[in-house]
Amino acid sequence: xxxxxxLGQKLKEGIRKNEPxxxxxxWQVGGPADYYLCPADLSExxxxxxxxxxxxxxxxxxxxxxxxxxxxxxxxxxxxxxGSSFSYVNCEQNGLTAGAGTPMTYLARTAAEQGxxxxxxxxxxxxxxxxxxxxxxxxxxxxxxxKVRAVKLVSxxxxxxxxxxxxxxxxxxxxxxxxxxxxxxxVLDLKPGxxxxxxxxxxxxxxxxSRRHPDLPSAGSVFRNIPDQxxxxxxxxxxxxxxxxxxxxxxCKHANFIVNTGTATAADILSLIEAVRQKVKDEYNLDxxxxxxxxxxxx
Ligand SMILES: Cc1cc2nc3c(=O)[nH]c(=O)nc-3n(C[C@H](O)[C@H](O)[C@H](O)COP(=O)(O)OP(=O)(O)OC[C@H]3O[C@@H](n4cnc5c(N)ncnc54)[C@H](O)[C@@H]3O)c2cc1C
Numbered sequence: 168x169x170x171x172x173x174l175g176q177k178l179k180e181g182i183r184k185n186e187p188x189x190x191x192x193x194w195q196v197g198g199p200a201d202y203y204l205c206p207a208d209l210s211e212x213x214x215x216x217x218x219x220x221x222x223x224x225x226x227x228x229x230x231x232x233x234x235x236x237x238x239x240x241x242x243x244x245x246x247x248x249x250g251s252s253f254s255y256v257n258c259e260q261n262g263l264t265a266g267a268g269t270p271m272t273y274l275a276r277t278a279a280e281q282g283x284x285x286x287x288x289x290x291x292x293x294x295x296x297x298x299x300x301x302x303x304x305x306x307x308x309x310x311x312x313x314k315v316r317a318v319k320l321v322s323x324x325x326x327x328x329x330x331x332x333x334x335x336x337x338x339x340x341x342x343x344x345x346x347x348x349x350x351x352x353x354v355l356d357l358k359p360g361x362x363x364x365x366x367x368x369x370x371x372x373x374x375x376x377s378r379r380h381p382d383l384p385s386a387g388s389v390f391r392n393i394p395d396q397x398x399x400x401x402x403x404x405x406x407x408x409x410x411x412x413x414x415x416x417x418x419c420k421h422a423n424f425i426v427n428t429g430t431a432t433a434a435d436i437l438s439l440i441e442a443v444r445q446k447v448k449d450e451y452n453l454d455x456x457x458x459x460x461x462x463x464x465x466x
Contacts, residue, residue, distance in 0.1 A: 170202060174218050179207040188237040188463070191229070191248065193293060195384045196433040197237025198463060200227075200246035207252050209321075209351055216325040216349065219245050227462065228349045230268065230295030234302055234386055236440075239433045240464030249297050253351055258283055262316060262357045267297030267350045271304070275369060284360030285314060290369040291376040293387075297350040303337040307372055312337025314355040320348035340391060340458055381418040383426035389440060390423055390455040398455055399423030402443055405450045412439040434465065 175182040182204055188197030206212040219226040225244030229235060253268030258281040265274055271294055275286040288309030292299060296311075303312040315337070318330045328348065336343045344350065380387075390398035402408070402422035410417045411428075413435030418424040425439055440457060447455050 170222075174202075174204075174215070177214055178204060178211055180205045185241075186246070188232070188241060188246070192232035192235050192237055192386070193384055194236060194386050194427050194431070194433075194436060196239070196427060196431055196436060197235070198239045198241030198433070198466060200242045202245045203248070204245055205248045205250055205252065209327075212247070212249075212321055212349060212351060213325050213327070215245060215247055216321050216323070220323075220325060230298035231270065231293060233293045234298060234459055236386065236433055236436055236459050236461045238437070238461065238463040239466040242463040247349065249295060249349065249351065253297070254295075260359065262355050264352060264354050265296055266352055267295060267300075269296045270294075271296060271299055276366075278357060279362050279365035279369065282359050282362050283357040284362075284365045285309075285357045286355075287365055287368040287372060291373050296353055300350060300353055301342055301344050302340055303342050304340070307375075310337070311355075312342060314357060315353060316356045317354040318344065318350055319352040319354075320344075320350050322348040379421055381420045381424050381426050383418070383428060385418070385424045385426050386459045388423045388458050389425050390443075391458045393453060393455070396453075397423070401447055401451060401453065401455070405446055407443050407446060410439065410442065412442065415439045417443060433463075437461070437465075 182202050185199040186203035187199055189195050204215055206215055227242050228247045230249050250268045253266035256263055256265045256269055256277045263278060271289040271292040274296055275289040278286050288307045292304050299311045303310050316332055320328050322328045392398050399422040407417045408419045408422050414428050414431030415435035416426050416428050418426050425436055444455050447453050
């Protein structure tokens with residue numbers, strides 16, 4: 168098999184070998200992807216899935232990399248980015264159809280401009296729509312799962328499938344979508360409403376985000392909240408703010424964020440996650456679970 172010849176020539180953007188994932192994750196850490204691919208359209212995406220099956224190559228898909236800890240040894244096989252080629256929004260009267268690569272902030276603003284409301288909570292979430300649907304991303308009391316009418320995917324067998332509302336389930340930061348394939352398009356139900364009010368609410372949410380969140384590179388909340396107990400409050404109570412391993416630090420602004428102060432490796436971040444978890448276990452006998460997805464190999 169020659170991946171460059173057989174697959175690379177079929178893709179408009181070709182393939183990148185040993186692409187550092189630190190360039191594609193919001194934490195700015197992560198080792199190399201063996202083969203980094205950006206499909207230019209749906210037919211290229213299907214081609215990639217077929218290719219991975221034909222040669223039994225592992226395939227990992229991601230969006231904006233804002234909820235990912237890629238370990239320092241990188242990711243083996245094919246790593247597929249669903250990005251700008253899958254970024255589009257088509258508004259209708261009671262909803263919209265958007266590509267999985269559409270940034271959440273752009274999606275929310277475009278909907279509001281077209282008089283569709285209900286996505287205000289999504290402004291400022293730095294991920295793509297596909298990543299948000301997988302994670303059931305949410306904030307300020309709203310979450311994307313409650314808006315989803317249908318999800319279109321390339322199945323692991325490289326078929327185009329549509330999962331309708333009644334086949335989907337969403338709960339706190341999870342969905343039943345992992346393992347079902349690569350999401351390429353989503354249909355959302357939204358209500359017609361007042362654009363100006365929607366924009367005002369988004370401005371307020373954005374100002375709250377900048378007030379609460381650190382500026383340094385992060386992946387948002389590291390741990391899942393426990394019912395009625397925000398993980399950040401627990402971590403703050405046991406005095407972990409400012410705790411540091413290498414270049415990774417528990418943010419002094421928001422204790423559930425771990426920031427890269429400039430020199431962090433994935434190993435630093437992983438060690439800090441484990442250290443915080445252990446401290447919470449020792450002090451409160453609670454087992455915090457990471458919300459971030461940890462992928463790849465250690466060095
Ligand atoms: C500063 C900051 C603030 C944040 N605030 C919030 C917040 O308020 N609320 C919240 O919920 N999250 C928040 N996050 C986390 C993150 O932005 C969300 O989880 C987001 O939805 C992830 O989208 P992504 O495109 O970056 O996904 P990625 O990180 O690229 O991937 C996440 C998961 O989805 C899978 N995936 C991604 N795209 C696809 C696809 N097309 N098909 C199949 N699988 C796919 C990946 O394999 C991975 O398992 C924040 C992160 C940061 C850095």
